[in-house]
Amino acid sequence: MTSIPARELIPVLQVAIGPVILISGVGLLLLTLTNRFGRAVDRSRTLGREVSQVSPAERQRLTSQVDILYRRARVIRASIIMAAMSLLLAAVLIIVLFVTALTRLEAGFIIVLLFICCLVSLIVSLIAFIRDIQLSLHALKLELGYSQQD
Secondary structure (H helix, E strand, O other), X not given: OOOXXXXXXXXXXXXXXXXXXXXXXXXXXXXXHHHHHHHHHHHHHHHHHHHOOOOHHHHHHHXXXXXXXXXXXXXXXXXXXXXXXXXXXXXXXXXXXXXXXXXXXXXXXXXHHHHHHHHHHHHHHHHHHHHHHHHHHHHHHHHHOOOOOO
16 A cells, blocks of 8 residues: 555545544533433432332322433433434544545545434434423423423
């Protein structure tokens, strides 16, 4: 394999900066999501222990909260999976950028496809994150005994 001059690699490095920044940002999103997931799981375990120790009326309220927490955990899990998929696709995109530069292959379609898939995964993750926020507000309303609609 022949050596590639640095002047030809510099534009590839410049193009790779976008996906690298995306990886950093999505990494922070994943940190937030995993924290929310852990809190939902811990809270549902706590409520699950309390269910057997309360009156039937209170049990119904706690069961409703546990149901919402379980739905939240599932939504957050989907968001984490899609954010991780976005990270994976961004990493593959960087590798493809360098491989195409080193081998001088024309892979514009693959690069565009990887970038679009990366962003679609991120969008789906963010939509799931928004859904989790909505569910957490609903759980708060239940806990506070609110019955009015927004």
